[in-house]
Amino acid sequence: MSILLETSNLKKHFESNGGFWGKKKSVKAVNGINLKIFEGETLSLVGESGCGKSTTGRLIGSLITPSEGEIIFNGITVNNLGKEKIRLLRRDIQFIFQDPFSSLNPKKTIKQILLDPLIIHKIGTRAEREKRVNDVIESVGLSQKQLQRYPHEFSGGQRQRISIARSLMLKPKLIIADEPVSALDVSIQAQILNLLKELQKEYNLTYLFISHDLSVVKHVSDRVAVMYLGKIIEMADKNDIYKNPKHPYTKALLSSVPIPDPDVQRERIILKGDLPSPTNIPSGCPFHSRCPISTDKCRVDIPKQHHSENNHIYYCYNVPS
């Protein structure tokens, strides 16, 4: 498989001036991310709120510019491209957002919402555009009759279908789906997850799937990257992550997910305390303050990358590979 996108040492630090008398603070939202996304796969970013997974998605989609590091998409270094080139790039990278209530313009009809990307990128004649709209709306399971309606006339699940249709209009290579089913009820969530999988097969799409829900991630992904405080702490094929997690944080995360079966009794690893603030990241391993197996070394040195079989990588001193 060929690499579609690669990042090296990607960082995003948001500076806040801390008010008139305050000290300047820097929020280290993304703090050195190295990852590769292969063509046709689904890579998931998981982690708790504030771990930097959405910021990583926005960096990769060029919605914000990195403070440091590089993004290479399809062999082109994205960082120093001009405005016009970035616009071309956006044809290939599209977004689906979490909240289908705020990500669709309430004043436009569905048809206008779907036509916009084609008009902005000056693609096709009027007839061709219309045809594309009709094709795409049916591929997401809505009908052409619904094109003249406004977003408020649709339910949450249908709106998310419209968002997906919009992201498909320009025939993108990579779709960044940021918590696409978190706002939906379970019965609707299943419909959308199945749709995303179908579309992937049909159009050979690559997904960067951002989610906090480990059960959903297990269902959709090929590979999974677990993030903690702006860093990837473990990355592997789905089955390796779920069956053989290495990093103590991944283990705790997996053991915390409630299983919908009263007969399953699991040993639960309960972490101490809360996620530290990204303005004040602990020294050494960022996880040492909550880690059940941390040692003195973890407080001082940042763990290096450890490899295990099948390209399973993790960052921890105390787990043998």
Next chain:
Amino acid sequence: MNSLLKVEDLKVQIKKNKDVTTIIKDINFSINPGETLGVVGESGCGKSITSLAIMRLLDKNAQVTGKIQFESHDILRMTQKEFRHVRGNHISLIFQEPMTSLNPLHKIGKQISEPVIRHLKMSKSDAKERTIELLNAVGIPRPNEIYNEYPYQLSGGMRQRIVIAMAMACNPRLIIADEPTTALDVTIQAQILKLLKKIAKENGTSILFITHDLGVVAEMCDRVIVMYAGQIVEEADVRTIFKQPKHPYTKGLLSSMPNMEKEYEVLDTIEGSVPMFNEMPTGCRYASRCKLAQDICFNREPDLIKANSDHKARCYFA
């Protein structure tokens, strides 16, 4: 065993201009002392309205009829003044959003000691002692300092612990927990669920646990009610609900949820969506989405039928 709370034929109607919309109806259930009863269902099924009706926190335009028997009193027939001795004292409530259910202008200590001073008539110094004790019980570090801090200084998980401490303050007999962990991350959710279990066990408190997350239900509850479009569609003990569900909606809900312990190619789905309250069908409310639906389902509404002594389902084919 005498039940602690018994809800009979509860019905809530909302009046708007001249339209009357029925939000929930035919709600019958009871909670035994020390029991955790789960209420599950998707958004808009009426689970929160049920809890607000029990706490008498609905707006004036809501008409509540039926009977809510708490110990020996009917909550709906108490005067406001009488009920004030119950709310926050014998029954307390934990909301979903710890960010919005605390007053941002008052210190943590003041908010927790308020019900203690009001209901248990404690002196200020005794109340402070009790508050610190409660903060300890819910696992807040540095309780003496946190006592003087404001909600904004705490994280989401800590705030939810504060809300739980407030709910526990007067040793209530019933805690209504409305999606208490939905806004929290999984590792924090695990901490909070463990805490709630401990409270229920140590103090013998009953919990009415409202949630949309079947994983949390499997973990927390003794018995479960499944709600759909303003009605109870199934009721059974937790094992039966997961292992031998009778109602097609419960079955659909269970199979459409991805389970981390299993592998799937395609997830089962429930086609369509919940009918709107102003256009409820005359027959079974689930019929339009149901794979088993027959003519009778569209014409006549099924009752909640007993399958055996503790298992009920609102379906002709259960």
